[in-house]
Amino acid sequence: MDQVFSNLALGFGAAVTPINLGLCFIGALVGTLIGVLPGLGPIATIAILLPITFYLDPLGALIMLAGIYYGAQYGGSTTAILVNMPGETSSVVTTLDGHQMARQGRAGPALAIAALGSFFAGSVATFLVALFGPLLAGIAQKFGPAEYFSLMLTGLVGATVLASGSVVKAVAMILVGLLLGSVGSDIETGEPRMTFGIPQIAEGINFTTLAVGLFGIAEILRNLEKHAEDRSVLGGRIIGLMPTWRDIKQSALPVLRGTGIGSVLGILPGNGAVLAPYASYTLEKKLSKTPSRFGKGAIEGVAGPESANNAGAQTSFIPLLTLGIPPNAVMAMMVGAMTMQGIIPGPTVMTENPTLFWGMIASMWIGNAMLVIINLPLVGIWVRLLRVPYRLLFPAILLFCCIGVYTINSSHVDVLLVALFGLVGYFLLKHGFEPAPLLLAFVLGPLLEENLRRALLIARGDPAIFITRPISAFLLLVAVGLLAVVLLPSVRKRREEVFHEED
Amino acid sequence: MRLKTFAVAAVALVAAAGSAFAQSFPSRPITMVVPFAAGGPTDTVARLVAQSMSETLGQQVVVENVGGAGGTLGAARVAKADADGYTLLLHHIGQATSATLYRKLPYNPATDFAGIGLVTDVPMTIVAKKEFPAKDLKELVAYVKANADKVTLANAGVGAASHLCGMLFMKEIGTQLTTVPYKGTGPAMNDLVGGQVDVMCDQTTNTTGQIKGGAIKAYAVTTPTKVASLPDLPTTKDAGLPGVQVAVWHGLYAPKGTPADVVQKLNGALLAALKNNTVKARFAELGTEPVSADRATPQVLDAFVKAEIERWRPIIQDAGVFAD
Numbered sequence: 001m002d003q004v005f006s007n008l009a010l011g012f013g014a015a016v017t018p019i020n021l022g023l024c025f026i027g028a029l030v031g032t033l034i035g036v037l038p039g040l041g042p043i044a045t046i047a048i049l050l051p052i053t054f055y056l057d058p059l060g061a062l063i064m065l066a067g068i069y070y071g072a073q074y075g076g077s078t079t080a081i082l083v084n085m086p087g088e089t090s091s092v093v094t095t096l097d098g099h100q101m102a103r104q105g106r107a108g109p110a111l112a113i114a115a116l117g118s119f120f121a122g123s124v125a126t127f128l129v130a131l132f133g134p135l136l137a138g139i140a141q142k143f144g145p146a147e148y149f150s151l152m153l154t155g156l157v158g159a160t161v162l163a164s165g166s167v168v169k170a171v172a173m174i175l176v177g178l179l180l181g182s183v184g185s186d187i188e189t190g191e192p193r194m195t196f197g198i199p200q201i202a203e204g205i206n207f208t209t210l211a212v213g214l215f216g217i218a219e220i221l222r223n224l225e226k227h228a229e230d231r232s233v234l235g236g237r238i239i240g241l242m243p244t245w246r247d248i249k250q251s252a253l254p255v256l257r258g259t260g261i262g263s264v265l266g267i268l269p270g271n272g273a274v275l276a277p278y279a280s281y282t283l284e285k286k287l288s289k290t291p292s293r294f295g296k297g298a299i300e301g302v303a304g305p306e307s308a309n310n311a312g313a314q315t316s317f318i319p320l321l322t323l324g325i326p327p328n329a330v331m332a333m334m335v336g337a338m339t340m341q342g343i344i345p346g347p348t349v350m351t352e353n354p355t356l357f358w359g360m361i362a363s364m365w366i367g368n369a370m371l372v373i374i375n376l377p378l379v380g381i382w383v384r385l386l387r388v389p390y391r392l393l394f395p396a397i398l399l400f401c402c403i404g405v406y407t408i409n410s411s412h413v414d415v416l417l418v419a420l421f422g423l424v425g426y427f428l429l430k431h432g433f434e435p436a437p438l439l440l441a442f443v444l445g446p447l448l449e450e451n452l453r454r455a456l457l458i459a460r461g462d463p464a465i466f467i468t469r470p471i472s473a474f475l476l477l478v479a480v481g482l483l484a485v486v487l488l489p490s491v492r493k494r495r496e497e498v499f500h501e502e503d
Numbered sequence: 504m505r506l507k508t509f510a511v512a513a514v515a516l517v518a519a520a521g522s523a524f525a526q527s528f529p530s531r532p533i534t535m536v537v538p539f540a541a542g543g544p545t546d547t548v549a550r551l552v553a554q555s556m557s558e559t560l561g562q563q564v565v566v567e568n569v570g571g572a573g574g575t576l577g578a579a580r581v582a583k584a585d586a587d588g589y590t591l592l593l594h595h596i597g598q599a600t601s602a603t604l605y606r607k608l609p610y611n612p613a614t615d616f617a618g619i620g621l622v623t624d625v626p627m628t629i630v631a632k633k634e635f636p637a638k639d640l641k642e643l644v645a646y647v648k649a650n651a652d653k654v655t656l657a658n659a660g661v662g663a664a665s666h667l668c669g670m671l672f673m674k675e676i677g678t679q680l681t682t683v684p685y686k687g688t689g690p691a692m693n694d695l696v697g698g699q700v701d702v703m704c705d706q707t708t709n710t711t712g713q714i715k716g717g718a719i720k721a722y723a724v725t726t727p728t729k730v731a732s733l734p735d736l737p738t739t740k741d742a743g744l745p746g747v748q749v750a751v752w753h754g755l756y757a758p759k760g761t762p763a764d765v766v767q768k769l770n771g772a773l774l775a776a777l778k779n780n781t782v783k784a785r786f787a788e789l790g791t792e793p794v795s796a797d798r799a800t801p802q803v804l805d806a807f808v809k810a811e812i813e814r815w816r817p818i819i820q821d822a823g824v825f826a827d
Contacts, residue, residue: 043540043541046541046542047541047542047568050541050542050550050566051550051554051565051566054550054554141693141696141697141698142697143697144694144697144699145694145699185572185661187660187661187684187685187686188661188684189661189824189825190604190661190662190824190825191825197607199571199572199575199576199579199609200571200572200576202571202572202576203570203571203572269689269690269693319693323693323696323718324712324713324716325689325692325693325696326542326689327689329540329542332540332542332543332687332689333540333541333542334542335542336541336542336543336546336547336550337542339544339547339708339785339788339789340547340550340551340785342784342785342788344711344712344715344788344789345712346711346712346713346715346716346718347712347713347716347717347718348712348715348716349712409569409570409571409576410567410569411571411576450685450686454683454684454685457655457681457682457683458655458681458683458699458700460652460681
């Protein structure tokens with residue numbers, strides 16, 4: 001324990017220099033801004049900023065890039081809440097209740113609780129990284145393809161809970177999501193699947209493209225069909241900027257649970273963090289005494305997932321810092337920044353470069369604190385943004401979407417796809433299909449398939465691998481349990497209906 | 504006939520324009536397309552070289568990542584770009600293997616580019632999980648052959664360097680193994696470190712940190728000479744598997760038809776970059792070094808691409824894989 005504190009002291013000593021504090025601030029601010037701009041994500045931004053890191057020392061460079069990463073996670077929630085547009089996988093869940101809160105004039109409390117919950121989760125997760133990082137990384141390594149498959153399957157079953165309407169429609173959306181997720185090259189043979197000869201989607205459809213189209217563009221189309229005067233997101237009234245005491249009391253437990261879920265899932269190097277907000281939302285909805293409020297502006301539905309998301313964002317540094325293995329595309333770019341600085345990522349970074357390792361951890365906490373300082377005062381500005389007349393707001397959103405999506409791969413095909421998915425999303429909205437389960441299935445589908453095939457390859461085609469490995473078996477049990485929980489109410493309802501008819 | 508006259512006239516015109524052009528070249532920033540995501544090993548090589556070339560040329564050389572379809576999207580963009588030297592391509596061994604891996608390539612890697620020069624050969628290493636029983640490469644080969652139905656060979660996806668090296672390895676030992684493909688090196692390395700898969704052959708860029716940290720076992724390096732950053736590691740030649748000779752070579756290209764003096768000027772900047780101390784030092788940490796000056800020439804690269812296409816064609820065809 002003493003060791004950890006002296007290490008943390010070393011880290012804070014390295015991170016709390018005027019230059020590094022400045023870089024941390026710049027990173028967090030830039031991250032917040034690009035997160036807010038729909039479509040523009042941390043990957044494109046970090047790619048643009050990579051050359052600048054040449055001129056910084058390695059710690060400063062990493063602090064700035066890390067700031068962009070979690071800043072973007074924060075900023076993404078802002079857009080999700082204000083204009084129902086998730087820029088990142090993680091903020092899909094936030095749209096469900098966050099945007100409903102905004103429509104009810106409660107954008108302020110939604111944004112503030114997202115910021116505060118994230119800060120709490122980020123602080124806890126940072127200390128987890130500091131205290132148990134190396135130990136946890138070792139345990140996470142026990143997670144093989146079989147375990148990932150079972151985890152993703154559990155996540156998929158949970159996806160039905162995301163829908164606030166019909167379960168049948170939610171299942172239909174999950175199936176469509178799985179289909180869209182299977183577009184692209186077959187991982188083993190390289191054979192293209194459903195690409196229609198378009199090389200730009202040979203590696204699959206981009207998440208941002210799909211999310212911006214289905215959510216953002218569809219939302220704009222829906223707003224435009226209304227009369228000019230009631231297009232604005234708000235009916236004109238704004239109820240308070242800060243959460244009330246009641247809001248905070250309602251959010252406290254979801255934040256705690258979200259932090260726990262996010263921390264655990266974030267450690268898994270196989271992108272387990274993507275499940276964190278979904279898992280938290282599912283849990284909160286199941287635990288709630290009034291699950292019917294979810295999807296209609298329940299603050300727990302913002303507080304839990306946002307905390308889970310940020311906790312996961314912090315603990316997902318564990319595989320990178322302790323093993324030198326990047327768990328996602330943003331971390332892969334940090335590896336690039338490290339190599340360009342002459343630091344070869346690997347298990348030795350911790351021992352050979354303790355200042356860098358602990359400085360980075362210290363900066364994560366500082367960065368989270370800065371995000372609260374940046375974001376709380378911004379809440380008022382963002383909420384005021386909703387007062388901008390819609391005829392001015394929507395062309396700006398459209399423009400940013402197109403620029404953002406184009407920057408992902410410098411590909412015009414992505415922009416055309418956004419337009420297409422926008423129309424699809426509008427159709428879905430009109431017919432009462434909810435896009436959130438579709439997006440989750442789209443993200444999980446490829447992971448599910450890859451890990452299924454990998455697990456079977458390693459086991460020589462023996463499916464018993466999924467039940468003989470204890471963690472995998474446990475996860476499958478959870479999936480079965482979840483399925484029962486999802487199906488039982490609708491079975492019960494049908495029986496009630498039958499009974500009603502008999503009466 | 505008229506067409507021919509026209510072509511001759513056009514070439515003459517382009518050449519004339521070219522020499523006038525080269526005087527002022529470069530008068531605006533140059534784009535160096537990297538056909539992979541930012542942060543990867545090829546991107547790192549490109550950025551180090553671009554940084555130094557910017558200083559030499561007095562104009563920014565901007566790295567643009569055009570990822571997708573195994574590097575062929577970025578290469579296609581450069582193949583179709585104006586042949587004025589302002590759009591370059593930094594690509595690795597995939598430039599040669601794509602000729603066989605892709606049946607419908609919208610460009611010809613052998614003829615649609617004007618080589619500027621080879622940049623570096625990144626060696627590959629044959630590695631295994633920590634608990635793997637074999638002590639050296641000979642034991643590894645014997646063990647793998649005896650347990651061909653148990654051993655798994657990881658790679659980072661169709662066409663990846665680890666995939667190519669894996670195919671070569673299986674061909675040389677005459678044994679087919681169960682290959683477990685991953686999407687990228689990160690997840691593959693993760694499962695190797697975690698002991699979920701047994702063996703992999705990957706670039707030093709990806710393996711050096713893990714080898715030094717003791718997270719995985721290393722058996723041999725696949726180049727004719729040892730690498731400075733891993734002095735204890737024998738070459739495949741010395742360790743008893745001389746047929747596994749493979750390096751992830753990187754080349755810098757302009758579109759075909761780029762004026763010769765522009766190519767010359769770019770080559771000069773490339774040579775300066777390869778002599779640059781920072782570039783050398785960073786390359787060394789990546790377990791590689793710049794190619795010698797006599798190999799960093801347009802002629803060598805153009806011939807090398809053709810030779811590598813022919814070398815890999817039978818290996819890829821025998822394995823029966825395609826990427827499109």
